[in-house]
Amino acid sequence: MKRRNTATKDAVLSVIETSGKAMSQTAIEEKIGVAINRATIYRVLNRYCEDGILHRIAADNGRQYFAICVKCDKAEESPHHFHFRCEKCDTIECLPIPVNFALPKDYQLTQVNCVLSGVCKDCA
Secondary structure (H helix, E strand, O other): OOOOOOHHHHHHHHHHHHHOOEEEHHHHHHHHOOOOOHHHHHHHHHHHHHOOOOEEEEOOOOOEEEEOOHHHHOOOOOOOOEEEEEOOOOOEEEOOOOOOOOOOOOOOOOOOOEEEEEOOOOOO
């Protein structure tokens, strides 16, 4: 389905693209700097996820973050990848290298949502 471009959609995507990291809905709302209904921003984020432009990260701190991941669109890269959340600066980023894991026999993988927590290289 073709979606209509709006100023809100453009503003949300621009903020995420400019940041270069995953952002929470609250952080996006603060960076936009103009009064936009919180529900509208969340609806835009959900549509971008449905359209494959963003991916949602459910972090270990209970918040949801949204990111554009450059590796997600490469056919040779797994769409199932890990993220890292810094406990000091609260940033989340896609890990640039694969993290290997194994499932027990007779289990089938359909989705991965894994966030590793610790201290990032900038805060170490």
